[in-house]
Amino acid sequence: MNYTYIILDDDPESIANTKKIANEFSELNFIASAHNGTDGLNLVLKHTPDLIFLEIDPIDKASELSLNLLNGLLMYLKEMPKIVITTKSKDLAFDCIQYKVTDYILKPMATIDFVKL
Helix, strand or coil: CCEEEEEECCCHHHHHHHHHHHCCCCCEEEEEEECCHHHHHHHHHHHCCCEEEECCCCCCHHHCCCCHHHHHHHHHCCCCCEEEEEECCCCCHHHHHHCCCCEEEECCCCHHHHHHC
């Protein structure tokens, strides 16, 4: 079975690393990436991916990448994609549990993180 995914992250290096690891899995198909919440919401609504890799503690706080993005998705989507949080700290893990995310992966990511996912 194939799964489409979108990456929402304001760090180009993190996007490249996520894509590099995901490319090792033939069932994962990259659609697009966005560097801010507005573009990310629009991408998700346009393409309805199976997975979203979401950075919730961005370098640029003005990017509006956070768990609040999920509230926007809930307003528009009948079925939510699987949300995989990608971030550098464990600090927001409890908040993510309340949003029922699929997984919480600490950066830098490794191939084994995707295997476990």
